[in-house]
Amino acid sequence: MIIGIPKEIKTAENRIAMPPSGVQTLVADGHTVFVESKGGIGSDFSNDEYIRAGAEIIETAGEIWNRSEMIIKVKEPLASEWGMIKQGQVIFTYLHFASSEELTLGIQKTGCVAIAYETVTSANGRLPLLEPMSEVAGRLSVQEGVKFLEAPMGGRGVLLGGVPGVLPGEVVIIGGGVVGINAAKMAAGLGAHVTMLDIDIDRLRYLSDVMPSNVDTMFSNKYNISEALNKADLLIGAILIPGAKAPHLVTRDMLGLMKPRAVIVDVAIDQGGCVQTISEHGPTTHEDPIFIVDDVVHYSVANMPGAVPLTSTLALTNATIPYAREIAGKGYRQAAIDNPEIMTGINMIDGKITWEGVADAFDLPFTPVEEALGL
Numbered sequence: 303m304i305i306g307i308p309k310e311i312k313t314a315e316n317r318i319a320m321p322p323s324g325v326q327t328l329v330a331d332g333h334t335v336f337v338e339s340k341g342g343i344g345s346d347f348s349n350d351e352y353i354r355a356g357a358e359i360i361e362t363a364g365e366i367w368n369r370s371e372m373i374i375k376v377k378e379p380l381a382s383e384w385g386m387i388k389q390g391q392v393i394f395t396y397l398h399f400a401s402s403e404e405l406t407l408g409i410q411k412t413g414c415v416a417i418a419y420e421t422v423t424s425a426n427g428r429l430p431l432l433e434p435m436s437e438v439a440g441r442l443s444v445q446e447g448v449k450f451l452e453a454p455m456g457g458r459g460v461l462l463g464g465v466p467g468v469l470p471g472e473v474v475i476i477g478g479g480v481v482g483i484n485a486a487k488m489a490a491g492l493g494a495h496v497t498m499l500d501i502d503i504d505r506l507r508y509l510s511d512v513m514p515s516n517v518d519t520m521f522s523n524k525y526n527i528s529e530a531l532n533k534a535d536l537l538i539g540a541i542l543i544p545g546a547k548a549p550h551l552v553t554r555d556m557l558g559l560m561k562p563r564a565v566i567v568d569v570a571i572d573q574g575g576c577v578q579t580i581s582e583h584g585p586t587t588h589e590d591p592i593f594i595v596d597d598v599v600h601y602s603v604a605n606m607p608g609a610v611p612l613t614s615t616l617a618l619t620n621a622t623i624p625y626a627r628e629i630a631g632k633g634y635r636q637a638a639i640d641n642p643e644i645m646t647g648i649n650m651i652d653g654k655i656t657w658e659g660v661a662d663a664f665d666l667p668f669t670p671v672e673e674a675l676g677l
């Protein structure tokens with residue numbers, strides 16, 4: 303198959319969909335891989351490295367889209383790319399259709415086969431192509447929190463690990479899933495005292511078993527969240543209710559419980575945010591990541607992994623490459639028949655919307671994927 307890897311064009315998106323190691327694997331499988339010139343620069347991969355891995359460097363995005371049977375990307379195609387998509391072309395990337403009707407209709411018109419990373423679902427309900435970015439965002443949330451806790455950055459001036467004779471900082475994490483556990487590992491590793499809250503009692507049992515002794519767990523309810531806010535130097539929002547907007551677990555009036563210049567990092571901003579003041583303000587950017595309300599520092603960057611593209615590219619592609627190989631090797635139809643996880647990734651075929659959540663979001667007709675595949 304001819305596979306194209308275009309340069310990402312979304313603002314501040316420095317990841318690329320395949321590192322040279324992935325290209326080498328696909329070429330060894332017998333595929334032709336086109337990489338857009340300088341597409342890997344943001345992730346520190348040069349054209350030469352791609353050439354050594356067996357790729358052909360293509361100067362323009364137009365030529366890549368035009369000559370490829372399958373496009374592998376990181377972010378959804380932007381409006382300027384829609385005109386380059388060909389009917390029947392397979393596009394494997396994050397799509398998040400339900401967040402934009404314009405995007406959904408724009409891609410629907412092209413008649414491509416849209417396979418979305420975010421809906422690829424394993425038999426046990428896990429989302430294997432979202433997990434690596436949650437791992438990155440979870441770990442990064444502490445790194446960002448630590449940075450903004452420094453006084454010159456606007457924070458309380460607390461060293462999370464403390465020093466001999468001085469107590470460590472307090473980190474409160476609401477949500478103990480993939481983001482939460484990765485944040486807790488980082489904060490605990492720095493020596494902070496960590497409190498994790500979740501509503502899933504089995505998950506709390508697990509966390510209590512595996513986390514070090516400077517991590518405590520609490521059941522998540524308004525009373526306990528209020529208690530935790532009182533002592534937090536750094537609060538991390540890490541909840542997810544699949545398919546729903548995040549609820550406001552920290553309301554505006556609860557901010558008053560926090561210490562002056564404490565820091566909130568609401569990782570759940572991409573689902574609306576679980577802190578009311580963050581949800582009402584909306585996402586911030588890597589260029590201008592924080593704002594202050596009631597003397598509390600708020601951080602709400604929606605694409606946190608974009609800040610660490612070298613790590614994020616590798617983390618993402620370690621997870622996507624097995625699926626990319628299967629789709630390229632068998633063709634998307636056979637790959638979907640053989641692998642139910644790939645079947646769940648298919649959001650559109652030839653203008654038919656095959657992921658119910660997307661059709662429902664905009665009241666558009668839904669075609670079950672099996673029907674669209676003629677099974």
Ligand SMILES: NC(=O)c1ccc[n+]([C@@H]2O[C@H](COP(=O)([O-])OP(=O)(O)OC[C@H]3O[C@@H](n4cnc5c(N)ncnc54)[C@H](O)[C@@H]3O)[C@@H](O)[C@H]2O)c1
Pocket residue numbers: 433435436439476477478479480481482499500501502505522540541542543548551568569570571572573603604605606607
């Ligand atoms: N901003 C970013 O760049 C970025 C990157 C990756 C993930 N995210 C977001 O981070 C959030 C967490 O993702 P994840 O992969 O860890 O999800 P996950 O499903 O692994 O974990 C979510 C956890 O939240 C818990 N939860 C649900 N309601 C709760 C409540 N009321 N109180 C406490 N806990 C509650 C669940 O029980 C679960 O353990 C999601 O909103 C995700 O979209 C953001």
